[in-house]
Amino acid sequence: MRLVIARCSVDYAGRLDAHLPEANRLIMVKADGCVAVHADGGAYKPLNWMNAPNTLVELDASDSEDGLVRWVVTSPKKETLTITLHEVLSDVAEELGEDPGLQKDGVEAHLQELLAENPDTIEDGLKLVRREYPTAIGPVDLLCRDETDQVVAIEVKRRGEIDGVEQLARYIERLSLDSSLGDVRGVYVAQSIKPQAKVLAESRGFTWVEVDYDELRGMKSDELKLF
Amino acid sequence: MRLVIARCSVDYAGRLDAHLPEANRLIMVKADGCVAVHADGGAYKPLNWMNAPNTLVELDASDSEDGLVRWVVTSPKKETLTITLHEVLSDVAEELGEDPGLQKDGVEAHLQELLAENPDTIEDGLKLVRREYPTAIGPVDLLCRDETDQVVAIEVKRRGEIDGVEQLARYIERLSLDSSLGDVRGVYVAQSIKPQAKVLAESRGFTWVEVDYDELRGMKSDELKLF
DNA sequence: ACGTTGAGATTGCCG
DNA sequence: CGGCAATGTCAACGT
Numbered sequence: 001m002r003l004v005i006a007r008c009s010v011d012y013a014g015r016l017d018a019h020l021p022e023a024n025r026l027i028m029v030k031a032d033g034c035v036a037v038h039a040d041g042g043a044y045k046p047l048n049w050m051n052a053p054n055t056l057v058e059l060d061a062s063d064s065e066d067g068l069v070r071w072v073v074t075s076p077k078k079e080t081l082t083i084t085l086h087e088v089l090s091d092v093a094e095e096l097g098e099d100p101g102l103q104k105d106g107v108e109a110h111l112q113e114l115l116a117e118n119p120d121t122i123e124d125g126l127k128l129v130r131r132e133y134p135t136a137i138g139p140v141d142l143l144c145r146d147e148t149d150q151v152v153a154i155e156v157k158r159r160g161e162i163d164g165v166e167q168l169a170r171y172i173e174r175l176s177l178d179s180s181l182g183d184v185r186g187v188y189v190a191q192s193i194k195p196q197a198k199v200l201a202e203s204r205g206f207t208w209v210e211v212d213y214d215e216l217r218g219m220k221s222d223e224l225k226l227f
Numbered sequence: 228m229r230l231v232i233a234r235c236s237v238d239y240a241g242r243l244d245a246h247l248p249e250a251n252r253l254i255m256v257k258a259d260g261c262v263a264v265h266a267d268g269g270a271y272k273p274l275n276w277m278n279a280p281n282t283l284v285e286l287d288a289s290d291s292e293d294g295l296v297r298w299v300v301t302s303p304k305k306e307t308l309t310i311t312l313h314e315v316l317s318d319v320a321e322e323l324g325e326d327p328g329l330q331k332d333g334v335e336a337h338l339q340e341l342l343a344e345n346p347d348t349i350e351d352g353l354k355l356v357r358r359e360y361p362t363a364i365g366p367v368d369l370l371c372r373d374e375t376d377q378v379v380a381i382e383v384k385r386r387g388e389i390d391g392v393e394q395l396a397r398y399i400e401r402l403s404l405d406s407s408l409g410d411v412r413g414v415y416v417a418q419s420i421k422p423q424a425k426v427l428a429e430s431r432g433f434t435w436v437e438v439d440y441d442e443l444r445g446m447k448s449d450e451l452k453l454f
Numbered sequence: 455a456c457g458t459t460g461a462g463a464t465t466g467c468c469g
Numbered sequence: 470c471g472g473c474a475a476t477g478t479c480a481a482c483g484t
Contacts, residue, residue: 001253001267003230005321015477016333024323026228026255032268039326040228041259044276045464047329049477051270079477090319094232096251099266102274106243108460138458139483158460162473166393167459194472242462272479276462306462335475365473385475389458394474421457 002029005090010037012048014079020047022086027071029056031096035073035081050081106213112141112156114216115189119144121216122154122189122209135174151181160193160208165200172206229256232317237264239275241306247274249313254298256283258323262300262308277308333440339368339383341443342416346371348443349381349416349436362401378408387417387435392427399433 004027010020025047026038033054036046050073059070073081112131119126125147133143133153142154153175155168168186175184186206188197193208201208231254237247252274253265260281263273277300286297300308339358346353352374360370360380369381380402382395395413402411413433415424420435428435 001232001265003253003319005228005230005319005323012477016331018332018477019330021327021330023326024321025326026230026323028253028265030265030268034268034270036271038228038255038257040323041257041261041279041326043261043278043464044263044271044273045478046271047326049271051477051479052268089321092230092232092317092319094251094316096232096253096267099250099252099268099274100248103246103248104243104462105245106462163390166390196472239462245462270479272463278462278464331477333477423457 001031001096002093003027003090004029004085004088004092006085007087007089008037009084009086010048011082011084012080014075014077014081018048024089027083035071035083037083048081050075050079054079108156108158111158111191111211111213111216114213114219115154115156115211116142118216118219121211121219122187123152123207126152135171137170137174140171140175151175151184152187153184154187154189157188157190160188160190160197160210162194162197162200164188164190165197165204165206168201168206169204228258228323229320230254230317231256231312231315231319233312234314234316235264236311236313237275238309238311239307241302241304241308245275251316254310262298262310264310275308277302277306281306335383335385338385338418338438338440338443341440341446342381342383342438343369345443345446348438348446349414350379350434353379362398364397364401367398367402378402378411379414380411381414381416384415384417387415387420387424387437389421389424389427391415391417392424392431392433395428395433396431 007022007024009022012018028036032052034050034052036049038046054073054075057072061067061069064070069085071083115122116128116131119128126144129143129145131142132139140153141156144152144154146152153171155164157164165188168188172184172186175181188201188206188208189211191213193210198208234249234251236249239245255263259279261277261279263276265273281300281302284299288294288296291297296312298310342349343355343358346355353371356370356372358369359366367380368383371379371381373379380398382391384391392415395415399411399413402408415428415433415435416438418440420437425435
């Protein structure tokens with residue numbers, strides 16, 4: 001990794017066009033060749049960047065009319081990022097080596113897994129048919145049958161927004177084409193559901209349930225305690 | 228901005244839980260207090276981060292049992308990022324000052340603006356009623372009337388995906404409640420439209436048009452040349 | 455390679 | 470402050 005702090009101006013041409021006027025910024029070049037230009041604020045997103053793979057060419061001061069060093073980064077897709085260095089304040093390079101990678105816990109996949117093990121928490125008497133039930137337009141998160149044996153399609157989200165309801169609607173539409181399943185109803189499950197999503201779900205004839213992730217995880221612990 | 232390259236391990240607890248095993252990484256602390264931990268590869272997104280506002284507390288080596296320095300970053304929302312420093316390889320600090328900000332060209336707003344000036348490029352004889360026509364569920368990008376004086380609702384996207392079709396459907400549903408507009412039809416406009424979105428649009432009774440941004444910009448230039 | 459979906463999405467806008 | 474839509478979204482995973 002190479003870290004250059006410099007007074008610089010930047011131009012990007014690619015999916016859109018963007019320009020950064022002259023100012024002090026951090027230029028970060030990673031081992032895989034990707035480049036990011038950061039200001040001293042504004043969250044983790046850089047002002048401009050180029051993802052790997054790309055090629056970085058350093059144009060010498062003597063090559064330009066204005067006597068400034070330029071870095072030109074080019075991607076295979078005709079995108080270019082041009083950094084003009086007006087004054088370098090700091091320049092550090094270190095080899096960091098491979099990263100062992102991030103371990104996550106608490107994403108939607110976990111929530112779906114826990115709900116598949118405890119469909120009762122969604123609705124009393126619910127039995128799992130299968131997870132990721134395939135349809136032509138993508139897999140339904142959970143397919144179940146209720147106490148009356150009616151098929152129930154369940155869309156699981158960490159946060160329940162309006163898109164998830166539309167997604168569930170498309171799945172139900174699709175499942176209804178399969179006469180062997182009979183009449184299918186939908187349930188929208190999330191850790192929290194926005195008011196607008198609740199309203200839309202109800203107007204589509206779906207029910208919705210808010211579940212607690214920590215509580216679900218607690219149930220799993222309880223099961224383990226039985227052994 | 229402060230840049231520390233160190234062998235470190237990291238723990239995040241907040242919206243989810245995440246852990247980074249010991250390895251060499253860059254720790255970036257910006258002037259606004261936000262913190263990002265970067266590996267030497269993997270695009271611009273950090274492995275872990277904390278956005279401003281937050282508080283960074285440096286725990287001295289003598290405070291911990293294992294004799295290691297820890298940085299504990301805490302946000303008002305109970306999120307914590309804990310960085311354990313095993314060995315510092317480099318430590319640089321610079322004041323960068325304010326950034327004048329990014330200038331962009333070529334985003335959806337521009338496309339909508341150009342289309343509003345040249346509705347003909349969407350469909351012959353189309354006349355603009357107004358941009359951002361308000362409804363209870365949000366503004367319709369462009370509301371027009373065609374040659375036969377029928378009202379046409381137009382959804383503009385840079386890239387046409389399935390969500391945009393659903394959005395257009397909701398608007399049309401809404402506009403149909405206003406009897407003064409008569410029968411409303413929908414057109415989905417984007418620089419490129421995915422096959423699935425085209426199919427869904429057609430099945431909803433909408434037409435779709437792919438437009439060329441550079442060509443539209445060219446038309447604007449042509450208009451300017453008339454003066 | 456392409457398409458779909460999730461994300462600690464982030465960010466900006468407007469009510 | 471909360472909802473909503475755009476983003477050069479990115480990144481992971483399945484076909």
